[in-house]
Amino acid sequence: MSYQTITIEKRAKGVAWITVDHPPANAIGEQLMQDLEAAVDELTEDDTVRVVVVASAHEKIFLAGADLKGMIHNSGDADGEEDMIARQSARMQACFNRFATMPKPVIAAINGHALGGGCELAMACDFRIMGKGRIGLTELSLGLIPGAGGTQRMTRLLGRAKATELIFTAKRLEAKEAETIGLVHRSVDPDDLESDTTAFAEVLAKGAIHAMGLAKRAIHVAEGPIEEGLKVEANAFSDTFMTDEPSIGLAAFFQKEKAQFLD
Template sequence: MSYQTLHIERREKGIAWVTIDNPPANAISETLMQDLESCAEELGSDDAVRVIVVTSAHPKTFLAGADLKGMIMNGAQYAGDENGIAKQSARMQACFDRFAKLPKPVIAAINGYALGGGCEFALACDFRLMGKGKIGLTEVSLGLIPGAGGTQRLTRLIGRAKATELIFLAKKLEAQEAQEIGLITKAVPPENLEQEAMAFAEQLAEGAVKAMGLAKRAIDRAEGPIEPGLEIEALAFQDTFKTGEPGEGLQAFFLKRKPQFLRKK
């Protein structure tokens, strides 16, 4: 199968090394989401693949957030649809959820910035090894909220109190900070990321990966179904556009200035 925005390398012991390559910034576009879904289908149904590692070809960015300009331009197709924005949010949720539900281990080898949607994709993976860059759910700094599963997965991973702090303050964490609170599995020296990710993937690949897939399904059940929360998140993401805050946040983002949400009347 051919892909426009990623490459798949099949390595020893059934490890599939997936490299996202969507220049210039590795933004989450519709084309990338289609490739990710096809990748999940291909590797998930291939019994020869035991472990999946996802990383990036970009030297500084693991995965950027949503292609905001693209979302704004594509918004025309939802004209007259009161749930159009929620549908865009649900589109990203569904894409990332494909990786969360794969019946085999998935590792995010984070080699650069993973902010907003990039963090949300990493949260959908089973493990996160990080070398350089920063990670966090920064959407509130734009007057938005995480809309691709972040409110649900971060809360399940590190608890409500810490998730609330990170989301409200749009914190960007270094690898060591992220490891200390359990956001990532392990912080590693940037020059050793591929080696460390491969060693971890090989350790998993040598184990009973089918049992791991079944355990994953049972663990998900223990936490309760995520679907109702994702639906609420998508609708809440849509409601942010009724507050007027995204207008200021997105304008500031594109103009590279600090947003001014507090204005004198």
């Protein structure tokens, strides 16, 4: 199958690399989501693929967030507009959730900034190995909230107290600090990211992959159903556009200034 925003490379021992290549910043759009979903289907059905790695072709960015200019446009006061924004949020959630429920191990090889949506995709993967850049849910600095599963996944990964702190402060973590708190599993030398990820992926690939898929399903059940939380998040993401905070935050972002929410 041909893709417009990603490439798939099947390497030794059944390890397949999905590399996002969507210039200029690997921003999340409809085509990228369609390609990622199709890739999950292809690699799930391919019995020769045992482990999946998600990486980036961008030198400094793992994955950027959604189209922010589109969000400004969508924050008008037309009737039902907030429902459309909630649908946009749910669309991103569904895309990333495909990786969380894929019945094979999935590793995020983070070679650059994974902020906002990039962090949300990384958290949907089973493992995160990070070389450089910063990672975090930075939406609050724009007057928004995480809308692609971030409020749910970070809370499950780190606990309510730490997730609340990181989301409220929109903190950007270096790889070492992210490893210390458990947001990433391993921080590595940027030059060794590909080789270290490959080595770990091949260790997994030698294991009982079918059993791992079943264990993954059971682990999700043990955590409790995420679907209701994702629905609440999508609606809350939409509700942010009923205030002037996103307009202030996004305008400052495009002007490369710090948003001032207090007059």
